Amino acid sequence: MNGTPIRIVLADDEHLVRTALRAILGAESGLEVVGEAATGAEAVSLVRELRPDIVLMDVRMPEVDGIRATERIMTGMTGPPRVIVVTTFENDSYVYEALRAGACGFLLKRAGADELVQAVRMVAHSDSLLFPSAVRALAAAHVHCGSAREEEAARLRKRLSEREAEVLRLMTAGLSNAEIAARMTVGPATVKTHVAGVLAKLGVRDRTQAVIAAYESGFVSPR
Structure with a gap:
């Protein structure tokens, strides 16, 4: 991705959310929103067609939710994109299941524009965990001894x-x-x-x- 834009697909059933995400990300140099999906099934199809670098995936969507969509992307593609789950509640069991399915991290919908942009760039270019303390807290809530x-x-x-x-x-x-x-x-x-x-x-x-x-x-x- 050196010298080329980070290509992003947005998957959220709320048009207003997708519009806001597109406006924020589209205003940043080096970032390009290449597609939008309103359901998990649409997201899978779009990702296979466009082969983006990053997918911002809502976990709660009709037809196919973000967990199943992430699973299908990860198991059905060679060199799949990195998936960031976008959620309202960070302790949601849906989020943990999405991470288990192959998502590389998650972002809260209440996050600011700067945090969103930083998260996308970090996931695209970095070898660090996205919000490791939050991942640890999720594991603590869902792992049994x-x-x-x-x-x-x-x-x-x-x-x-x-x-x-x-x-x-x-x-x-x-x-x-x-x-x-x-x-x-x-x-x-x-x-x-x-x-x-x-x-x-x-x-x-x-x-x-x-x-x-x-x-x-x-x-x-x-x-």
């Missing part, structure tokens, strides 16, 4: 090298690759290699999914 999780955590630890395990713990804290490199006193390229190893061994697409897996397995505690 038990012996099964202890066994799963042990299995996960066996799959990872010592360095990969350390990188995953720092990822759950929301650190970027550069911050992890500084903490571990290694080069950014080394961290990138470890992150790739973690994703491959956990069978996930991105660091948000890796963090969710770390919480759900009991590898780290969101509490």
Whole structure:
């Protein structure tokens, strides 16, 4: 995406919300809204056709909700876009399910214009979690303890090298690759290699999914 606009699809059943998002994002250099959808089914079709970089996805829509739409995008495309869930309530179980389905983060509808633009740019270009403390709070509300999780955590630890395990713990804290490199006193390229190893061994697409897996397995505690 270097030198080219970040291409965005808006998915929300409220026309007024889409109009406001388009106005905010369209006024920013380097951002381009390439399509709008009023339902989850429309969003899936549009994303497959336009292949945007980012999708702003409302979770509560008619016909197909944002969770199912995100699942279809993630499982039905090679190199799918990054999905940011847009929601009214940050502790909504819908949001957590959307993250589990493949969304890389979420944004509250009451967020300001600057926060919206920053979130889109960060997700498009960064290797950091979007609002890591909020993701941790969601995990704390939806993850349950038990012996099964202890066994799963042990299995996960066996799959990872010592360095990969350390990188995953720092990822759950929301650190970027550069911050992890500084903490571990290694080069950014080394961290990138470890992150790739973690994703491959956990069978996930991105660091948000890796963090969710770390919480759900009991590898780290969101509490």
